[in-house]
Amino acid sequence: MKKRAQSVWKRLLAQDGLAVLLAAVLLGTGLSFIYSASWRGEETGIVGAWFVRQIWWVALGAALATVLAALDYRVWIRAAWWLYVASLGLLALVLVAGTKVYGAYRWLNVFGVLVQPSEFAKVTLVVLLARVLGGGALDPRSFGTIAVGLLLLAPPFLLILVEPDLGTAAVLVPTAAIMLFAAGAAFRYLAGLALLGAAGVGLALSPLGHFLLSDYQHERILTFLDPSRDPLGAGWNALQSAIAVGSGGFWGKGYLNGSQNVLGFLPRTVAPTDFIFPVIAEETGFIGASALLLVFAFLLARYLRTAWTAGDPAGSLLATGIAGLLFCHVFVNVGMTIGLLPITGLPLPFVSSGGSFMVSTLAGFGLVQSVHVRRMRREV
């Protein structure tokens, strides 16, 4: 028993120390600016204790990450199909018995706590793709690999899309594509897939998009193309976010001094969640915002390094997939707050306030560390 405990401890120490440090920096940044974005709200009683709640979610996520890092990830690879089916079941359950918030059924009410099954589904899809693509049963260069990947992607993608949660659904596509690419899929198929995706986006933007996307999704995309077309409605957040980021200048306005945030132009309901980046960018300026992106870049580099040193193809693909998820979230979230992408309601990993999302992000981190712990030595 004692020996076993010792080996667990050893494994934990074998984690990627730099990655842990980077994640801690991100979590600390997140907590600081969630406080900045909500302390005034608490004063007037409009917003509850975002900050305190977030500490609990971080603690829960960190505990889960530790457990997952200690456990062998191959347990999950083996159980991938079961996990996948379970996640699809939960996604179906959301559609039947979900809780409606802001017009979308994304949440399940578990003893008073709202959880998002789509967050679970994201991770299980990556685990399953890692198993299937890394299992050696398929020739990675064949068309079958692409077909299987798409077939596995489709059910969670569609179930999440109809919730509706365009952002999360959209993240799954590039993540799967990155995993297919890393697994060695043929370029011509991937190029075809990219063309197909581009056509899909084009279709969504055309008037026909009304049949494919809900009105609000269509409106958001159109608003993205022209934020001033409805400054008090759908374009408000985009506009205020751009003003917050832009007015931050080079050095920023100082912690707790972002006026967009303090004066409530950046709505208090979204400032700690999807729009935490503008809060940071306003208060810390170009320096702080780009430093934050640098930390994400380093963390992604560590994830990919873990993928490179992984002990088996499934582990490598698992780390690549988690890196893909992280990258997509960061890029889409930051991109939407600085007017590069439409507003999709996607939070910023490690930083934004949000329970299920924080837990899934840290679970992904734990899985990557589990792969890292069981790595093989390579000559650099």
Add this chain to the structure above:
Amino acid sequence: MARARPVPDVHVWRLLLTGLVMLACFGGLVFRLWNLQVAQGTEYQRRLAKQSLRSVRLPGIRGRIFDRRGVALADNRPSYCVSLYLEEFRQAGPSQRTVDCVMETLYRLAETMDRPLQLGPQDVRLHLGRRTPLPLVAWRDLDAMAVARFQERSAEFPGAALTVEPVRVYPQGKSACHLLGYVGRADEAKMTGAADDPDEKFHYYLPEMAGKSGVEKRLDGVLRAFEGGKLQIQVDVAGFKFDEVSRREPQPGSDVTLALDARIQRAAEDALAGERGAVVVVDPRNGDVLALASLPGYDPNDFVPSVPAAIWDALRNDPARPLYNRASGGEYAPGSTFKPVTLLAALQAGAVSAETRYSCPGYFQLGSARFRCWQHWGHGSIDLQAAIRYSCNVYLFHAALAAGPEAVQAMARACGFGRETGISLDFERPGLVPDNDWKRRERRDSWRDGDTCNLSIGQGALLATPLQMALYAAALANGGTLWKPRLAARIVSAAGVTNDIPAERAPAGPRWDARHIAAVRAGMRDAVNEPDGSGKRAKLDGIVVAAKTGTAEYGVKGSGRKMTWMIAFAPFEEPRYAVALLVEDGVSGGTTAAPRVKQLLTRTFNEVEGLGLPPVPAPDAAPAVPDAAAPEEEPA
């Protein structure tokens, strides 16, 4: 825990490429951030300011108006207000809850101060919607008792505070009301910002007073703060005040000292008591307007900050027209007070000399028309000086016909008739000097000798304002200098910079030969000081007054309605006061106007110069029966 087992399936270069693509994407994000925050940072800061900064114009304290000796004619007094800072009453949820919260406080305040509410829920709602970041003034002009009650328990009312607003006050009441005018709520569109930034616009304006008539309007730009204050506040997304960013205090307006003497003004008004009419007193030495009265008047204090409808309607519907400034805006036939103009014209034209005599049989036959003298039995053979003394019409007809109408019209214009004096009070009228062009245009007829006869005695279409008459009297007094009326003598800015306003001559004054004017002045002196003079009721003991009476019929011929005049100056040798006094519907110039001029001059000499002239009883005691002096004129 690394294991030494080869993993050939991991495509290193694919991972590397993935990483590079991710890095490139992040590079794109950083590039965009640079673009937003550094390249366009200033623009976004401007947009931020635009949506979260509000500027409020702070009114400066309005300058005061004094008479020439420093007696306050228009002043400011503090008005104590209770104001609510709405951000302290803000409630989550629908705005009605905030309105209710404010109203609840207002009810409690009303009870505490024992004063009725001045605002209703509708006012609060309006203020919340339109002037959210500004304090709501709930009570204005509270008395000392209410203020004391509030102060005692102000701790129970967080968010409520005692504030002070200046309120315009006219200590002299009705006196000089037409001259001073009054103030009212300023038109926000006309308010300006800092002098260095004329385009500066404000989001909000605090109530500010602007001159609406009289000197208050004429000198509004001086009395109003040259540069208004500016308060910048930061508002939150709901429009409530978050913080005060900057404050520039307003500069107080400049004080204005008028040439007016409040004592003479008061004496002038008393002289006209109970009548409709006007008096203007001018200093012949410099054109200073010492008094400018029009009766009846109104109390300008009723107009601040806005006139109640009942008072306004009463003033507007009063047949005596108290709002109308007769002194500068009333046009009247001058009657015989015009005779010096005719005689000076005839003298200048060489048509008559001071020694020229004409015989007055009591009438003047012009073709088939007979122009009568007021003295039906005639004045006999008289010279020019006597013609003025007796106000003989026939002499004037001869003189005017000899000189020709153009000479009379030209002299009238040189004396300031027919054009505005430039006093710049509202609704100043130019009067009218009728001539051939005018008659062709208006009457479709040519100028006839009969018109010349009427013009020569100040009748017919000739019209003049009392102000013009006073300036003309001053020119007679000083020997020929026609002044532009000087209302304001000095402007003192809040910083103490004094600006004296120089006396100014009218653009085209008369040029009189010294012998000519001497003869006319002597006639005017005789008119008062000789027992048979037409203006003998204006005679003072100890001061030589010179004057000319006038009585002009108006309205339907034979209705007997007369404008009664006197123009006068005194003392004769060194004139310090020139007066024009008009009473509408008087009996005659000699009966109605002369004793009022006497009363005015007596009080002026006694109160201003400290002379001990015997007091004059109010002219109301004038005999009801017209005496021999009336009617003076009777144009055929």
